[in-house]
Amino acid sequence: MSDQEKELTQETKATNIMGEEAVKNEEASEEQGVQTLSNTTSQQMNAEAVKLANEEQGIKSSPNTPPKQESRENAVTKPQAASVPPKKPAATPRPAAKKPAEEKPLEPSRKQPWLDKFVVKLKELEGSEHLEDAFINRANNDLPTLVVKSEWWRTLALHLRNHPDCQFHYVQNFSSVDYETHLEVVVHLFSFPHKERLGVLVKVDRAEAKVDSVADIWDAANWNEREAYDLMGIIFEGHPDLRRIMLTDQWIGHPLRKDYVPYDEGV
């Protein structure tokens, strides 16, 4: 990403988001994330800085860099974080998701009120400090999305599945992503009674990739967790039968990790 682009996107951000307040809040929430998540964000930024430096020196570190988490649009207001003063390195790249957005300021998403209400309710839940972020993924049909830490995932899953206000009985998608700084379990849920979609991003530590299994909450998660374990190397604790599903049992490594190197003895 060139510097020019960065500037452009930075400008966009300043103009298009719902006023000064929202920007502040968002940054504040990120700040909080830095504090609570044992410096994940700062690590990531460091890693990026190293990479940028490498690129300048002409060293090819990695052909591809992970998408930046900060670029997620429109963080929801988080009252308790507002007191933290915003301090942000000015050069943090923040691309906007859509080009047309540059011309006119974005309307608040139609899902924003719903998400705000939803988050307020979630706050009452035990361990809700692990809720890192909640935003609307505009590119994806205004999909409300939660970002949570792995410790809280099981509690949240139970809540989402069973609470009468949620009733997310249906797993639309169960995916996992390697961001090089951390792993993410991505679950897209659907609630038939409320006709609502919800994305949940569960941040998982990369070195010790462990997260509670939800196979007993949604039957559909069973094989998907096995697949995520097999290909991404995430260990789902409490899974009834965590074996490799796609690859052979003797396989070495987890191919979808970005640092995966094939182990081909015979070749």
Added chain:
Amino acid sequence: MLRTEEMLLNMGPQHPSTHGVLRLVIKIDGEIIREVDPVVGYLHRGTEKLAEDLTYTQIIPYTDRLDYVSAMTNNYAVVHATEKLMGLEVPERAEYLRMITMELNRVASHLVWVGTYLLDLGAMSPFLYCFQDRETILNLFNELCGARLTYNYMRVGGVKWDAPEGWLQKVEEFVLYMQKELATYHDLISGNDIFLQRTRGIGIYTKEQALSYALSGSNLRVTGVPWDLRQHQSYSLYHQFQFEIPTGETGDVLDKYHLRMQEIEESLKIVKQVLDVIKEGPIMGKVPKVLRVPEGEVYTGVESPRGELGCHIVSNGKNKPWRLKFRRPSFYNLQILPELLKGENISNLVAILGGIDIILGEVDG
């Protein structure tokens, strides 16, 4: 007293009715199944890993190999997700052509299902009738994009080739023919007493089970949930057209058969309606030479013949996806199999497994 013991039977990966390379490790007591452990992965080609090193256009032919019975919807799944992330406008004619091909592909796919399912049950002739009609569709596709199974037809922003002269006419002829031909299928199959006996009351699961296992497509609708992404999370231009969502009542395999037959009818109806409104026009939107997809994350689902075919793309702004994940409906649908098979007869295994309608290319990714 005779000493009896359970027998471990290895069904597959080479077996006539596991529809490819599915392997089922079955514990049987006589012919009664006590436990099933499906072993998948024999056809795993690492499409998701490969996609990370491919540009968005290069990924499309790989999707053809997932669900090779309805490659058009696979094409669309990945193209649609990319367009969503880029916020691209697709010309009307391109969307119409996509819809025609997708719906024809659904018809073809369901015909394969009906044929192979009856073959699983031991009836040979319907298989050949179905393949004959499917052949017409494949020939139409062949004329359109030069391939019978792996079409590689859609592109981000449109479709690759416009319909050749007279093609739409041929499609219309086929639709009219097929609408009549369905009566023949009902004559041959629907009233057959052995077929009814084999399928009635077999493989029943509840709505709650279906939701928990995240079944989709006919496998979900058969439990009475009218859930069709074409209407409920509408994509392409489906919202312009009228069609019903058939649902089942009892949820057995017989219901699935009737449901899929009705879906063929509905698909034909959609094609007919599209043919009435399709006009000349561009087939590609304004798309840059090198596709750079803006940073972001998107998940979109489309209704493939087997259910919700989703595509989850995480982009870092480059011309290649950072992560691409397919929500493969066969993979989700197959999960419920061990539950359905407990206590069933081996003959029912074939009937139930066939009823789920899996494609191993898709299960294994």
Added chain:
Amino acid sequence: MDLFFYLGPIILMLLLLGFVTYAILFERKVIGWIQNRPGPNQVGPWGLFQTIADVAKLLLKEDIVPGKADRALFKLAPIIAFVPAFAILAVIPFTESWQFGDFAVGLLYYIAISSITIIGILTGAWASNNKYSLLGGMRSAAQMISYEIPLVLSVVGIVMTTGSLDLNDIVLAQKKVWFIVPQFLAFLIFLIASLAELNRTPFDLPEAESELVAGYHVEYTGFRFAFFMLAEYVYVFAMASLTTCLFLGGWLPLFGLTMIPGILWFLLKFSLVVFSLFWIRATMPRLRVDQLMQFAWKVLLPLSLLNIFLTAIFKEIPVLSSFY
């Protein structure tokens, strides 16, 4: 006479092989037509040499005996299965004069001997030491024993009418009217039960391709496999012949057309039966094991008993008794 005694069976054997060769071709052609395709048409004119090529291929194949199989039984099984199939042909009266063993209990002999084949199938299934073949063998045994009962009972009506077990007598008793008319119920039961006895669709569970791969002969290759197939088709031949004799008046002409020789009449009726077997095969799905058993014991058996009962009653009714 002596010459015929020795040469006859050999001629019959050759005729039979010829029949099997062309029955297979005919079956494939018929099914092909039913399924809108030409059937075999590459080897020889009209595909006439297709089966010969197939048999040649089978004969040239390596004879594989699985390592864990019971070698002696494995080799014996095809013979046990085939010999009775051939032996039963002795009692079939093709015409008045063309019969090898005319004895008073022909029908009983046929039914008794044909049951031996099941031992061959079971032996082969067991000796193969394969789970699929074992399952196929078990299914086969259960099925053939179950269906033998309605098969035999359905014929009792005819035996009561003619008062004889001799197939010649039975054919001659149909001079006035074929037994298919007064014994129609018996005919249906017999046809269904014989399909089951032949292990043909919709009763082809023992070798259910989509479930058990190939059932009892899954481990057999080459010549031994050919023997099983041969036994199956000889049974088709025998069963169709028996149906012709019992219900369709054997070699007796229709409409008094006596100038057409009896053997042609026989062949005509016989072909009709064979065709209907193929026809059914092309249209029907397969039954399930438990349904199969239920069908035999709960439907066919009571019906065949009813048939015996009705026959006994009709025999006493003045007007009808002429038919019985």
